[in-house]
Amino acid sequence: MTHPPHPDIDVRPITEDELPDWLRAVNTGFLREPTPSEAELEARRPQFTPGRYLGAFDGARCVATFKSFAQELTAVGGATVPADAISAVTVTATHRRRGLLTRMMAQDLAAAKDRGDVVATLIAAEYPIYGRYGFGPATWMTEWTIDVPRTGLDPRRSGAPDDGGRIELVDGEDVRKLGPELHERVRRAQPGAVSRDDLWWRLNTGAVRFDPSWTEPHYAVYRSAGGEVEALAAYKSDDNWHDKQPHNTATVHWLIASTPAAERALWHHLCSIDWITQVKSGWRSPDDLLPFFLPNPRAARITTQADWLWVRILDVVRALEARTYAGEGRLVLEVNDPDGFTGGRYELNASERDGGSCTPTTADADLTLDVGDLAALWLGDESAERLVALGRVREERAGAGRVTDALLRTSRRPWCPDMF
Incomplete structure (x- = not known):
């Protein structure tokens, strides 16, 4: 359905001084505490890119938001293409059905086309929205929940890899040093993977904190027998005991590996941690090898399967x-x-x-x-x-x-x- 434009609502790039009001609208749209903290403002200001943060203003109030940033997307075969990555898309509930997203999207995609971006990308919160702007679901994701006692893995084993490699627990500073080079190797071999900039590594290791509730995960690195870093994972665990028995879950936030052997070693490590009876895999490829790394693949059951990366071709x-x-x-x-x-x-x-x-x-x-x-x-x-x-x-x-x-x-x- 086409909606008439509302010329009284101004859709335009925001200034850095308008960032607090823009963030308030973002937080409102995502059902978070509206007012951004000083810590969030301080963390976000250095990332502000003039022209790529759009807002819709009803008078002085920001009522819709839209952000894009430069990204690289890996195509089939390993070449990368420049992408316009879209995020922070919201329309305040009081201003829905007024064509505000359409106006912001049109501005951003036109600018991306002028820049020479080959595609635009986004992760869709809701399925029906983005098809009308020329996006299509180009990758899907699956999440498994592993019932550790049913995996068939020997609970008496040491947890060390049996291929001569080793697993080390490291901290965020180590991840910031080791992760970028490994990720570059992994993403160049994985169609659908996107680039991670320095901010990604700092955000995901706590060096920069937009969210005051952020807590530090555990980090595990796999090194081959020759000492090369071939896999990294970040995971958190809960503390859930009843009837004097542990019922704890390890939740994987991300896991990347450059070889199947390295990936297998990290999944076996996660399934060998004392008191962990369940592992949630996080977002994996639908044809991930994970279930077949286990002696009993039925121990890994699918708990989520959905569209993931949406792509809009511009050239x-x-x-x-x-x-x-x-x-x-x-x-x-x-x-x-x-x-x-x-x-x-x-x-x-x-x-x-x-x-x-x-x-x-x-x-x-x-x-x-x-x-x-x-x-x-x-x-x-x-x-x-x-x-x-x-x-x-x-x-x-x-x-x-x-x-x-x-x-x-x-x-x-x-x-x-x-x-x-």
Whole structure:
């Protein structure tokens, strides 16, 4: 439904002096204590980027918020593309249904297109909102809960890896030193992963605290037999005893690993901690290896499965040329983009050896689809044939969905480990 604009409400970039009012609106939208603390203001001011914090103002009061920042997203094959990462999107309950999000989104995406960003990204709090702006769910996530006594792991084992590596418990300062290089290795090999800047590491290790209730997690690092850091994890545990028996849960906040052996070692470590009877995995890829690291995979049950990273393509040519392909083929796509950023007809010539070349064309289309559905296909997770069956994609040539899947789908699912 289209809503008439409200010219009395001013949508514009905020100034740094307006940051407290903007944060109050953010906190209100996310149902947090409204007034930002001095500590939060002090922590956030150095991160303020003029032009990328938008607000809607009814008089002097901020009633809607929107923020974006520079990001890199890993495409299939390991190349990265510049992304416009969107966060802190709120509209105050008193000002809903007035088109404020539409106005803020239009401003931000136009600026991203002008900057040369290939895509925009976000994590959607609610599913129905962002499809109308050309976003599509490009990665999904799964969370497992592990019943430790049922894993089949020997409770008498030492907890040390059996491959010659070792696990160390470290502090936040160590993580800030060791983590960035490991993460760069991991994200370059993981389609759907996004960059982490220095602020991410400081926020997630307590060096910067926006949230006064933040508490320090435990950090575990896995080193190979040669001493190389190959995995890191952050986790917290509760203190839950009854009937003189422990019923404690370890909750993983994040875990990254550059090798399956390192990942396996950290999961086994988490399942070997005294008094821990349950492990919550945090956000993992839907085809994560985790259940099969356990002698009894049924000990890990799925407790959450949902869409995760949403992508909005702003440049079809650069997006399709950035990724690699699983075979050889030609495909002509008719891309519908109601907002006019990147709609049109494109010819993709894909090569497993040389990658893909993409050019605008007037040739007959093989497949017609919306830009949001193209985003879901671009990272290799979605099936064109499934979208055809759902009526979201139209085959202009019989078998085009099957050809699309043969070229674009990946053997392992894309995954974004991060919330932003």
